Amino acid sequence: MARSDEETTCAWARQVIEAYLDGDLTADEAARLESHLSGCQACAEELALAKRLNLALRDLPEQRCPDRIADAVLDRVGKEPRAARRPAGWYPRVWRPAALAAMLLLVAITALVIKGAKPPPPTVTPEEIVRAEQQVRWTLAYVGEIGRRSAFTVRDDVLESRIVHPIRKAFSDVFEEEPTS
Amino acid sequence: MPDFREIVEQHRHRVYTFSFYCLGNAQDAEDVTQEVLVRLWKNWHKVKMDSIRPWLIRVTRNACIDAIRKRRSYRAVVADEGYEVMLTSAADAQPDPSSVMEISDLKQQLREAVERLGDPYRTIVILREIQDMTYAEIGEVLGVPLNTVKVYLHRGRRMLREQLRERVGHGQI
Numbered sequence: 115m116a117r118s119d120e121e122t123t124c125a126w127a128r129q130v131i132e133a134y135l136d137g138d139l140t141a142d143e144a145a146r147l148e149s150h151l152s153g154c155q156a157c158a159e160e161l162a163l164a165k166r167l168n169l170a171l172r173d174l175p176e177q178r179c180p181d182r183i184a185d186a187v188l189d190r191v192g193k194e195p196r197a198a199r200r201p202a203g204w205y206p207r208v209w210r211p212a213a214l215a216a217m218l219l220l221v222a223i224t225a226l227v228i229k230g231a232k233p234p235p236p237t238v239t240p241e242e243i244v245r246a247e248q249q250v251r252w253t254l255a256y257v258g259e260i261g262r263r264s265a266f267t268v269r270d271d272v273l274e275s276r277i278v279h280p281i282r283k284a285f286s287d288v289f290e291e292e293p294t295s
Numbered sequence: 296m297p298d299f300r301e302i303v304e305q306h307r308h309r310v311y312t313f314s315f316y317c318l319g320n321a322q323d324a325e326d327v328t329q330e331v332l333v334r335l336w337k338n339w340h341k342v343k344m345d346s347i348r349p350w351l352i353r354v355t356r357n358a359c360i361d362a363i364r365k366r367r368s369y370r371a372v373v374a375d376e377g378y379e380v381m382l383t384s385a386a387d388a389q390p391d392p393s394s395v396m397e398i399s400d401l402k403q404q405l406r407e408a409v410e411r412l413g414d415p416y417r418t419i420v421i422l423r424e425i426q427d428m429t430y431a432e433i434g435e436v437l438g439v440p441l442n443t444v445k446v447y448l449h450r451g452r453r454m455l456r457e458q459l460r461e462r463v464g465h466g467q468i
Contacts, residue, residue: 132449164456170401171409171424171455179311183325184303184332191299191336 123150127157131164250281299339302347303332309348309426310355316421317359319410327358349436356418356436408458415439416451423448 127150133139134147151158297305310331314324331354335342342350409420415437422428422436423444430444437444 128453132452133445136445136449138445138449160456163460164452167405167456167459168424168452170405171420171452172427174316174402174405174409174425176308176425177312177315177321177324179307179328180325183311183328184307187303187329187332187336188300190329190333 120154124154124157127151127154128160131157131161134161135164135168253281254278297344299336302335306348306351307332310351312426313352313355313421314359316406316409316425317356317417318362319407323362327355327362331355331358349432352422352436356414360414404459405455408455411458412451412454415447416454419444419447420451420455424452 127147130139130143130147134144139147151161307328311324311328314327314331315321318324318327331351334354335347335351338350409417412420418437419433422433423430428436430441430448433444434441439447
């Protein structure tokens with residue numbers, strides 16, 4: 115192996131030794147590292163050093179907090195008003211009306227937004243509908259009267275397509291959302 | 296539901312141990328432990344019972360970082376006020392590397408090396424290797440993914456190795 119390749123492999127090995135000790139390398143990586151360690155004394159020593167350090171680290175003792183520290187804490191907090199543990203979702207009583215008002219306001223705003231999204235249909239009273247129908251009838255009667263006076267007749271199919279239908283459509287546009295054809 | 300006294304009893308050694316290895320001396324660890332437990336009392340109504348342990352570790356870690364900052368700024372202030380000579384004398388009084396190499400107490404050196412690690416390496420090494428927490432628990436405390444915890448742990452241990460190799464030498468550990 116060329117010197118630069120060897121240095122690169124040594125650098126890589128030293129990077130991954132900890133992961134190797136924790137079993138976090140893939141099988142291929144672990145095999146590659148073991149193969150390198152078998153031929154590289156310096157990296158093998160590095161692995162041994164890492165193992166010894168990890169053992170020593172885990173052997174560092176849990177420290178005992180002196181009793182006087184706990185006593186001092188309990189003494190200090192005993193002089194302060196007790197902060198009672200409150201159940202989840204607990205709120206001070208004074209906030210409840212404010213919370214209720216906020217909720218009602220939210221409901222009102224939501225309702226307005228929903229209502230505003232689709233404009234309401236025009237409100238038409240039954241009297242207005244009757245009046246409009248009468249106007250249509252008078253118009254048709256007027257057209258018929260003109261025909262008689264002018265001494266010519268209008269065929270029913272022409273009357274339907276040219277007069278009745280446009281008027282009905284105009285009527286629907288005004289008073290209904292979707293015109294009936 | 297356990298009361299405050301029981302919680303102090305359950306967790307005080309863990310808080311103290313973390314502070315001790317983070318700050319490197321008993322006096323500072325005692326101060327931080329006391330401060331953290333009083334802070335727990337003040338937040339008693341906010342902290343959920345099942346998250347007391349991660350809460351305590353987070354607050355302890357922050358308190359230790361604050362203590363280290365104060366220590367550094369104190370040194371800076373002292374130096375600014377013309378006490379460089381005293382500091383130099385104190386530094387001279389430290390054992391030189393050659394005498395350090397003669398110290399056989401690996402644990403002491405390891406402890407010092409852990410203290411010198413920067414955060415989050417120090418926190419993760421203490422929580423995992425000394426306090427035996429799982430990767431998942433550490434990730435929850437620090438708010439980082441499990442893989443990040445592993446990467447930091449491996450890097451932290453490598454830093455320790457490099458420190459101790461320089462100070463002690465291969466054959467003496």
